[in-house]
Amino acid sequence: xxxxxxxxxxxxxxxxxxxxxxxxxxxxxxxxxxxxxxxxxxxxxxxxxxxxxxxxxxxxxxxxxxxxxxxxxxxxxxxxxxxxxxxxxxxxxxxxxxxxxxxxxxxxxxxxxxxxxxxxxxxxxxxxxxxxxxxxxxxxxxxxxxxxxxxxxxxxxxxxxxxxxxxxxxxxxxxxxxxxxxxxxxxxxxxxxxxxxxxxxxxxxxxxxxxxxxxxxxxxxxxxxxxxxxxxxxxxxxxxxxxxxxxxxxxxxxxxxxxxxxxxxxxxxxxxxxxxxxxxxxxxxxxxxxxxxxxxxxxxxxxxxxxxxxxxxxxxxxxxxxxxxxxxxxxxxxxxxxxxxxxxxxxxxxxxxxxxxxxxxxxxxxxxxxxxxxxxxxxxxxxxxxxxxxxxxxxxxxxxxxxxxxxxxxxxxxxxxxxx
Amino acid sequence: xxxxxxxxxxxxxxxxxxxxxxxxxxxxxxxxxxxxxxxxxxxxxxxxxxxxxxxxxxxxxxxxxxxxxxxxxxxxxxxxxxxxxxxxxxxxxxxxxxxxxxxxxxxxxxxxxxxxxxxxxxxxxxxxxxxxxxxxxxxxxxxxxxxxxxxxxxxxxxxxxxxxxxxxxxxxxxxxxxxxxxxxxxxxxxxxxxxxxxxxxxxxxxxxxxxxxxxxxxxxxxxxxxxxxxxxxxxxxxxxxxxxxxxxxxxxxxxxxxxxxxxxxxxxxxxxxxxxxxxxxxxxxxxxxxxxxxxxxxxxxxxxxxxxxxxxxxxxxxxxxxxxxxxxxxxxxxxxxxxxxxxxxxxxxxxxxxxxxxxxxxxxxxxxxxxxxxxxxxxxxxxxxxxxxxxxxxxxxxxxxxxxxxxxxxxxxxxxxxxx
Numbered sequence: 001x002x003x004x005x006x007x008x009x010x011x012x013x014x015x016x017x018x019x020x021x022x023x024x025x026x027x028x029x030x031x032x033x034x035x036x037x038x039x040x041x042x043x044x045x046x047x048x049x050x051x052x053x054x055x056x057x058x059x060x061x062x063x064x065x066x067x068x069x070x071x072x073x074x075x076x077x078x079x080x081x082x083x084x085x086x087x088x089x090x091x092x093x094x095x096x097x098x099x100x101x102x103x104x105x106x107x108x109x110x111x112x113x114x115x116x117x118x119x120x121x122x123x124x125x126x127x128x129x130x131x132x133x134x135x136x137x138x139x140x141x142x143x144x145x146x147x148x149x150x151x152x153x154x155x156x157x158x159x160x161x162x163x164x165x166x167x168x169x170x171x172x173x174x175x176x177x178x179x180x181x182x183x184x185x186x187x188x189x190x191x192x193x194x195x196x197x198x199x200x201x202x203x204x205x206x207x208x209x210x211x212x213x214x215x216x217x218x219x220x221x222x223x224x225x226x227x228x229x230x231x232x233x234x235x236x237x238x239x240x241x242x243x244x245x246x247x248x249x250x251x252x253x254x255x256x257x258x259x260x261x262x263x264x265x266x267x268x269x270x271x272x273x274x275x276x277x278x279x280x281x282x283x284x285x286x287x288x289x290x291x292x293x294x295x296x297x298x299x300x301x302x303x304x305x306x307x308x309x310x311x312x313x314x315x316x317x318x319x320x321x322x323x324x325x326x327x328x329x330x331x332x333x334x335x336x337x338x339x340x341x342x343x344x345x346x347x348x349x350x351x352x353x354x355x356x357x358x359x360x361x362x363x364x365x366x367x368x369x370x371x372x373x374x375x376x377x378x379x380x381x382x383x384x385x386x387x388x389x390x391x392x393x394x395x396x397x398x399x400x401x402x403x404x405x406x407x408x409x410x411x412x413x414x415x416x417x418x419x420x
Numbered sequence: 421x422x423x424x425x426x427x428x429x430x431x432x433x434x435x436x437x438x439x440x441x442x443x444x445x446x447x448x449x450x451x452x453x454x455x456x457x458x459x460x461x462x463x464x465x466x467x468x469x470x471x472x473x474x475x476x477x478x479x480x481x482x483x484x485x486x487x488x489x490x491x492x493x494x495x496x497x498x499x500x501x502x503x504x505x506x507x508x509x510x511x512x513x514x515x516x517x518x519x520x521x522x523x524x525x526x527x528x529x530x531x532x533x534x535x536x537x538x539x540x541x542x543x544x545x546x547x548x549x550x551x552x553x554x555x556x557x558x559x560x561x562x563x564x565x566x567x568x569x570x571x572x573x574x575x576x577x578x579x580x581x582x583x584x585x586x587x588x589x590x591x592x593x594x595x596x597x598x599x600x601x602x603x604x605x606x607x608x609x610x611x612x613x614x615x616x617x618x619x620x621x622x623x624x625x626x627x628x629x630x631x632x633x634x635x636x637x638x639x640x641x642x643x644x645x646x647x648x649x650x651x652x653x654x655x656x657x658x659x660x661x662x663x664x665x666x667x668x669x670x671x672x673x674x675x676x677x678x679x680x681x682x683x684x685x686x687x688x689x690x691x692x693x694x695x696x697x698x699x700x701x702x703x704x705x706x707x708x709x710x711x712x713x714x715x716x717x718x719x720x721x722x723x724x725x726x727x728x729x730x731x732x733x734x735x736x737x738x739x740x741x742x743x744x745x746x747x748x749x750x751x752x753x754x755x756x757x758x759x760x761x762x763x764x765x766x767x768x769x770x771x772x773x774x775x776x777x778x779x780x781x782x783x784x785x786x787x788x789x790x791x792x793x794x795x796x797x798x799x800x801x802x803x804x805x806x807x808x809x810x811x812x813x814x815x816x817x818x819x820x821x822x823x824x825x826x827x828x829x830x831x832x833x834x835x836x837x838x839x840x
Contacts, residue, residue, distance in 0.1 A: 068488030
């Protein structure tokens with residue numbers, strides 16, 4: 001079965017239930033934390049006009065698009081990220097909502113990159129955005145939410161670190177070092193690549209701007225006190241929430257996309273052996289750009305993917321234990337076991353009664369041996385098995401954990417399973 | 421803002437939170453019923469090799485594909501349905517699971533069709549399949565699950581009807597009327613279009629097979645007693661579950677795709693004014709075809725879309741009332757209201773404590789007037805508002821429904837909101 005016909009495309013994954021369970025686990029954690037913060041869910045199309053991504057993103061995104069022509073000769077692309085769609089929806093609907101908007105989205109994105117550890121061509125992202133609030137309260141709320149997602153998944157402050165930076169600091173730095181305003185984005189792009197480029201490459205790139213790599217590294221290592229008033233204000237808010245230990249100022253973080261302004265951040269594993277777990281920041285001018293200046297709406301947001309986090313869960317014992325416990329197979333509350341085939345109609349009637357009350361019930365779909373049915377009850381993690389035989393409406397209820405059995409009437413069984 | 425740049429592609433939808441809420445409502449209903457039946461969730465890639473769809477589907481599907489070449493010159497398509505992917509996954513993993521498999525999936529599909537009422541180019545489907553069980557128990561379980569989804573959404577037997585048919589009956593009919601075996605699929609395709617084609621068109625098509633339209637209509641209107649033993653057996657199972665009144669035998673249902681075998685069904689609104697709400701049936705030979713005969717696994721499944729059901733909910737008062745109640749805005753349990761800006765850190769600390777316990781808490785992200793904050797608490801459907809002012813740690817707790825206020829200490833508030 002290694003035949004290519006039986007494989008998904010490179011960078012795409014088949015998720016049979018045992019793999020999908022991890023996704024359900026992540027989705028539940030993300031949703032629960034978003035709801036604790038009063039966020040509401042939205043969704044965008046999977047496919048968008050390509051123009052939407054060419055206009056605002058910059059960076060490597062255009063080259064990574066799954067881009068094609070549809071039957072109507074439209075230039076369309078699978079969405080590589082959600083911010084562009086969010087910008088459109090918010091622009092067209094800005095009057096329908098009270099500010100600030102606190103919106104989240106969970107869904108697939110697509111990028112044509114070389115598949116590798118923590119990077120697939122189809123991946124799911126949790127996108128969280130606050131729109132219509134310029135103050136540091138929004139930056140702090142967003143960072144707290146991101147940290148709480150990590151905590152919810154069982155990660156400790158020894159497992160991950162939120163590296164927070166401020167693009168304003170670099171804009172100021174550029175100004176002080178005589179870098180012309182129109183070249184600032186290029187300068188930021190060099191800083192962004194500092195950790196990944198070889199030193200001599202960075203040196204050469206920086207020379208164009210009249211600064212040395214050593215100067216930059218020194219500035220990142222020892223930023224002047226008070227250099228980012230926004231960071232200081234956010235840190236105060238995080239302290240009040242008891243979350244200050246999860247963050248660290250790190251001016252080495254710049255973020256690749258051109259639309260970011262102000263505070264930006266990335267979450268990494270403490271060992272820094274994996275790609276970023278999440279990243280985001282302010283994009284105060286994006287809505288204005290998309291609407292040619294007709295709507296101004298400050299915004300901040302982040303995205304957290306599923307792939308890197310899955311690796312980190314395996315590497316962190318507490319997070320792994322939480323995940324393993326949540327992924328225990330438990331597909332039903334009670335397995336009905338049919339000991340006498342002529343009682344099938346009675347069994348189905350009982351199943352319908354229990355299911356109508358919300359109980360998760362498994363029934364044999366065809367006749368099989370009692371031992372086989374009981375083995376099945378064990379495998380699917382059922383709490384109970386109920387043996388329905390010739391004695392019906394007297395039923396034997398087995399507790400799967402203790403292996404204890406009790407005989408009871410149909411009415412008693414129903415009372416036991418449906419709390420009133 | 422009617423500028424084309426601010427629109428999604430034709431047939432695609434932006435789902436701001438107020439629209440997405442309906443999707444959450446449907447997803448929850450589908451998931452809850454699937455879990456009651458002991459089904460587990462899986463997912464397939466959004467994009468597949470085009471070959472996967474050309475091989476098995478037939479019908480109109482190939483012409484409706486969003487089909488393109490990727491950067492690696494692969495012929496790929498957005499998935500138009502899930503059964504082909506399911507077949508692949510099950511084929512390659514058949515030894516990992518105990519039969520029968522009871523799997524469901526919820527996600528988007530894509531078809532390049534003319535957008536119209538109840539039909540979008542991107543739509544979401546609930547796919548439910550039982551694999552590895554050939555008996556009528558599986559057909560009945562699947563039909564019961566489909567009916568329970570409709571009931572869960574508030575639909576009555578006066579709102580919808582499950583039209584059940586049996587392809588075996590038509591194969592037998594074809595044989596008795598001398599239609600050669602290799603032409604049976606074409607004959608079935610004519611029956612499938614009987615309701616939509618103009619009478620003279622059907623008449624002409626049927627003449628080729630040596631039967632008249634009147635003969636066919638008479639056979640559908642008065643099928644011989646006992647013509648489908650499978651249908652009779654399934655009806656017995658549904659009777660035992662109290663669900664027989666939701667189904668009716670209707671041999672006019674054939675289903676368009678070539679891979680169906682045996683029992684097939686479609687769910688329609690009773691007025692029959694909308695497209696099908698759901699459809700499915702047996703596909704006992706698909707896995708065998710996909711694996712060139714190496715794996716035999718009988719199967720039955722159905723898909724239920726989001727678009728038609730949304731229209732039917734609006735048309736049925738009980739279903740609409742249920743939906744409206746579920747969609748009431750209620751994005752938080754408690755809104756913290758800041759009456760004294762210097763208490764911000766205390767407010768944030770309280771928010772963190774409550775959120776850590778799972779309470780859904782809204783906080784003002786920047787300073788605004790008390791009346792504005794209280795209006796916000798009302799709008800987001802909060803159960804409580806807590807006013808934090810200069811008297812802190814004494815707090816005023818307002819019940820939003822009764823407008824009653826009580827003054828209490830921080831500890832009392834925490835005890836009230838976090839049940840121990």
